[in-house]
Amino acid sequence: MKFITEDDLRILFRKEPFVSYELQKETRLTPGARQFLMDKKVSLCEEMEVGTQKRKKPEQGKTEAKTEVKTKGNGTDYFLLKRTSIQAHFLEVGITLLDQDVLLAEQIFLLERALSFVGKENAPLEKGWESCAGFTKENCRQSCEDCFEITGFHAQSEKGRILVPLHRLRCSVRELAAEREDGNLNRILNRLSQLICQQYGGKTCQKKN
Secondary structure (H helix, E strand, O other), rough: OOOHHHHHHHHHHHOOOOEEEEEEEEEEEHHHHHHHHHHHEEEEEEEEOOOOOEEEEEEEEOOOOOOOOOEEOOOOOOOHHHHHHHHHHHHHHHHHHHHOOOHHHHHHHHHHHHHHHHHOOOOOOOOOOOOOOOOOOOOOOOOOOOOOOOOHHHHOOOOOHHHHHHHHHHHHHHEEEEOOOOHHHHHHHHHHHHHHHHHHHHHOOOOOO
């Protein structure tokens, strides 16, 4: 079984944008790749076996993710377990940042608390949140792409030890957002993008046009 990742699709999309994507037999999309297609409103066609004949199952690009709660026989909510684990990761990163940037560490701790508002409406914005060229109070709860791709170049930069943990937090939250559509998760993702931009580019917005 071969898995198609978000990076695979981004590379293809950069070479030549497409409006539909055909998923071949014996291949699967990662949650990030599926979210990428939904964000780009790319329709997905999957090959399915019907007896000895193949047929394609079209799946239109969706803006809303499934909201079913995955539970085990004992009623365990796996979404809640994953969210709690990610909150613990936020705390770990916040602790490591205390010696480097107290104000940034405070923002990470505030975002950890913001995760507890997932599923609730009108959650307050974090202290210190400001609009930028890419994100405003009007679109901060919308699903947006990363401002720019984090690579080994950024990891080896002067701010690498800060940028990579922030990017890892963003990836974890994005995986959670792929399971359940929630404006508060989008808000946290966009705030992390802001913090990454601030660390790398200072006051200059790095969001891709």
